[in-house]
Amino acid sequence: MKFILTIDKERCKGCGLCVKVCEHSVLKLTELMNRKGYRYPQVSTTASCRGCRQCAEICPDAAIELEGEEEK
Amino acid sequence: MTRRISIYRRPEALQDTQTHYCPGCGHGLVHKVIAEVVDKLGIRERTIGIAPVGCAVLAYFYWNFDVSESAHGRVPAVATGIKRVLPDRVVFGYQGDGDLAAIGMGETIHAANRGEAITTIFINNAVYGMTGGQMAPTTLVGQKTSTTPQGRNLDTEGPPIRMCELLNTLEKPHYIERVAFTGIAGVRRIRKAIENAFLAQIEHNAYSFVEVLSPCPIYQRRSPADALKFVEEQMAVYFPVRVFRQDGKVVNA
Amino acid sequence: MLERILIAGTGGQGIVLVGKLLATIAVRSVRHVTFFPAYGAEVRGGTSSCEVVLSSEEISSPVSEVFDSMVLMNQDSASRFLPKADQKGLVLLNASMCRRPAGLAPVMVPASEQAVKLGDIRVANFIMLGALLASKPLVPSHRVEDGLRQFFSERSSDVVDMNIRAFRHGLGLVSHGSSRRQTA
């Protein structure tokens, strides 16, 4: 199963809790700023997400959604 | 051919509106967890929330179910007035430490003592946030705030108040638990506690109380991550994190 | 003499601090000074603005309907306050977070980006203060530096130094005497 993580960058406030809780360093805060001036994280292309949902669960702003993709 | 299944999506009981809370605020997290529980129990269309006066005063813009405002400290009274005439609705009050344990202490204790079939969710972040970081009834001894510039002093302000233990001396409460937003395990325990509290109301028509030790990065003067540590290493030491009342019976430490 | 200044941005950008600093310094040389903060219920993220009025005559209202100088630090406050800009007035925009508006020739100061380079995005406000005083010397800049040392007296010395470096950086961005219209 492949996992797809999407972050709503305008909803993110750069608190960094998702980055801290991810055990596979899939997320890292970048220099990029959203409209409100908050720096939002990006999903790394190298590390692979294991679908543990921890980032989505801890996000205080419900800015992270997670989907699984499988061959039918 | 590939098929996509959703693993985590924003709960239906949470509006799309962005919250006004500061980065890393506990209110945002607990709002979301309440919405997750409301979705799971399928009660969105019969849930009525009551918002406090404080940072969460705008909660009615963030939940996707009926919410009433209440004067500062009067949430349990408003909740009583709603639940008594609509006994089959799920009614919960959401309050900060000033609202519940300062101006609203009387209402809190009497609603619990009457055993109103409501749920109280109490966000204890040890400061008044909306008004600029004043001392709250749960501010720790030595903690600096705008009204305790030298740090809370035992002689003049007395110690912080432990609400779960206070309410645990009353007969009627059915479920009382204190949880803490300290990390992912904390988040999952918060969700479980709120679910148990709602079930106490739905299945036993009884009073339930959940206290959430919560970060307030701005007025605890820490980064979001360090505020979680403050909750774990300081607040959770003074305010023991455990179940105090289960199925109407006292649970010893 | 009448100077009506608006400083606006979002909660957490140190907007009110800059206004208070300006007013505190001006009191020593100007007869009538008022400072007025206006902020929303949000502690962070909401709009935060303040007004400073410097006048040789009695000030009837600390809140003005037209401004001689405007310092706008994010897009929300730019869209909200630019319509109130006086044609002859000076407008400074935080270019890192504001679009250049049509029909006006503001001084564009990339304050947030420069602040990050200096080490802390929160000193963007002092970069803007420097740019304001370079465009319009309302108060002597050495007084601002003393004021910064005093305001941040309990903080560590490197916080004070960074704030002063940011202020001086802002002063340098808008070369003094050049026409106020060119981009910083």
Next chain:
Amino acid sequence: MSARVLMTGNDAIGEGAIRAGCDGYYGYPITPQNELTAYMARHMPENGRVFVQAESELAAINMVFGTAAAGKRAMTSSSSPGISLKQEGISYLAGCQLPAVIVNVQRAGPGLGDITPSQADYFQATKGGGHGDYHQIVLAPASVQEMHDLTIRAFVLADRYRTPVMILTDGRLGQMMEPLELSDKPAPRVPQKKWALDGAKGRKPNIIRSLYLVPGQLEAINHALQDKYRQIEQKEVDYEERLTDDCEVLLVAYGTCARLCTGALKEARAAGRRVGLLRPITLWPYPYARLRELSTRVRQVLVVEMSSGQMLEDVRLAVDGTTRVDFVGRMGGGVPTQSEVLRHLCRRTNGRCRDQRKLHNRGRK
């Protein structure tokens, strides 16, 4: 007076109370007066005085009641919703004839309202928000200097007449900063309070009460209170006048609105219109006599308030039909602008005597 310092109106009240010898301050968080509570938290203990953040505004006014009963100087502050909680306590202070200072930094209502400025608590303050026939002296500052000076006067009047005194101000005056000169006079002398409760040593016990069950007793107490109020009305009325000797149009406004009117007044005079201003400083006792006198010499009275028109009714009582009374007001946190007042002043009046109530309903800009 000492050197000029820059302070918020809220801080200026705090410093005034300290310099007036306030012994105990009891507060509770509410915007837009938080600066005052924080100021007292910092400076009262430094001066060996009492500071308590009470559990509610209701508790705070009753702590004031205690300190006043003990013969000491007490103050509490809040903003509109919190002041509503204190009304019962204020009625008790009046009934028990206890001196105290209550500061209301008004915000928009009703209900939870907004944190923007307002003057919509005028009726509550001057006509009595609590139960029973009573008054409190109400002082209305219009500058940061007056926030300081009138607080000192409030303690003097409270002790002189054994009565609650309210500083009625608003969020704009509270949060704005302006230079002021702090009083360097010693704290006003505290009169001897033989009635105070400080331990019945060498005297028979004192009782502080407002419960009188013996028939006729409470009525007698009420008469005594009314006599006191008549005395206050004769001696303590205070107001400021600008350019009223030759004016055809008289502006009547207090606090923030009066300040706006000074600007509008200047522009109207420059445009050749003879406009004057009467600014009540005591809202109770109200300057009825002076306003009555002025109304006989003007073509129009224009009242400006941040409310639906409350002081307007006292103006009508004073003017009593001798001339036209018009009104310009903003509600819900709206603040009239100088140009709104000016537009109203420069509109050609067609002399027909009609009471025009202009409620600008423009949303807050």
